[in-house]
Amino acid sequence: MDDVLNDIEKHGAPDDSLGHRLQGWRRIWCAVVVTTLLTVPAPLSARETVDRIVAYVNEDIIVLSELEDEIAPYAERVRQLGYDTEKQNEMLFKLREDMLGRLVEQKLTDQEIKKAGITIGEEEIDQNVERLKQANQMTEEMLAEALKKQGMSLEDYRERIKEQILRSRLVTREVKSKIVVTDEDIKAYYDTHPEEFQGEVIVHLRHLTYSISSGTSQGQKDAARWEMAGMLEDVEGGTPFQEIEERFNAQGNGRRGGDLGEFKQQTLSPLIQQAITGLKVGSVTDLLETDQGFQIFYLQDVKKEGGKTVEDASAAISEKIYKQRVDERFMKWIENLKKTSHIKIVL
Numbered sequence: 001m002d003d004v005l006n007d008i009e010k011h012g013a014p015d016d017s018l019g020h021r022l023q024g025w026r027r028i029w030c031a032v033v034v035t036t037l038l039t040v041p042a043p044l045s046a047r048e049t050v051d052r053i054v055a056y057v058n059e060d061i062i063v064l065s066e067l068e069d070e071i072a073p074y075a076e077r078v079r080q081l082g083y084d085t086e087k088q089n090e091m092l093f094k095l096r097e098d099m100l101g102r103l104v105e106q107k108l109t110d111q112e113i114k115k116a117g118i119t120i121g122e123e124e125i126d127q128n129v130e131r132l133k134q135a136n137q138m139t140e141e142m143l144a145e146a147l148k149k150q151g152m153s154l155e156d157y158r159e160r161i162k163e164q165i166l167r168s169r170l171v172t173r174e175v176k177s178k179i180v181v182t183d184e185d186i187k188a189y190y191d192t193h194p195e196e197f198q199g200e201v202i203v204h205l206r207h208l209t210y211s212i213s214s215g216t217s218q219g220q221k222d223a224a225r226w227e228m229a230g231m232l233e234d235v236e237g238g239t240p241f242q243e244i245e246e247r248f249n250a251q252g253n254g255r256r257g258g259d260l261g262e263f264k265q266q267t268l269s270p271l272i273q274q275a276i277t278g279l280k281v282g283s284v285t286d287l288l289e290t291d292q293g294f295q296i297f298y299l300q301d302v303k304k305e306g307g308k309t310v311e312d313a314s315a316a317i318s319e320k321i322y323k324q325r326v327d328e329r330f331m332k333w334i335e336n337l338k339k340t341s342h343i344k345i346v347l
Contacts, residue, residue: 060107075095202263
């Protein structure tokens with residue numbers, strides 16, 4: 001049900017400073033940070049929406065105007081994406097379905113807030129508003145005027161802040177507080193995701209290259225291949241690579257050899273990366289046919305840069321595991337709420 005919102009977010013979604021529109025309830029665990037003004041749709045009177053019930057959630061209801069308020073900014077963005085009429089209508093239909101699902105989840109969480117007796121004082125809301133004003137260098141009058149232009153009063157905005165903080169506290173109580181990340185969890189993640197922590201592999205290469213032009217005959221290519229195969233045998237037989245380079249270069253006529261320098265392994269062509277993978281320092285690749293001609297590479301040195309030990313990466317890994325588990329546990333929690341609630345959709 002989130003496909004449409006993901007598509008909208010990828011192309012650029014309406015501004016939503018409180019996060020619950022753009023991120024959805026799957027990410028409610030994020031800290032409440034009020035930094036920008038909330039974009040809201042035009043007042044209901046301007047859109048002449050006729051209210052009717054679209055869903056029952058236990059003792060509460062959701063009316064059409066609530067749903068339209070949530071949909072409006074995203075629906076406009078859908079229309080700006082340039083899809084054909086059929087695709088646009090399909091996206092708008094899924095958008096309504098998705099948004100209604102989110103409103104149902106909000107009603108359920110609000111009911112749980114009341115049951116748990118979670119409250120917030122006006123002082124805390126004042127502090128959030130002050131942080132917003134300071135971050136945007138605004139006075140109270142400037143904030144009120146900016147909100148007015150978007151169809152929202154300061155009291156409306158304070159109520160949105162209150163709702164978000166209460167919902168975040170509920171999730172902390174029901175989900176976050178029950179999650180523990182152990183040292184064993186961190187070590188297991190580190191061991192199973194080496195690509196995230198090994199840093200960049202730097203390889204120092206030397207080479208022998210026999211250049212082949214587009215006009216080279218098959219007989220000449222075969223002769224070049226045979227000569228390069230002989231060079232490979234000499235190296236594998238113990239002749240120093242640099243000695244072979246000198247002999248090879250002396251013959252000229254498209255033959256080149258020498259020090260190529262250092263490269264980040266991931267910047268090399270897939271063919272060369274594969275050829276040097278697992279190669280020991282002081283060893284050579286098999287004979288390769290590349291866009292340069294016939295080539296042999298000698299691995300002179302390998303080093304790593306920017307790698308992290310498990311101790312260095314511990315904090316980042318812990319945070320990543322924690323967020324994943326919060327997300328998973330929240331979804332299970334909300335699904336259990338739905339199973340034990342009376343929900344009827346009449347859209």
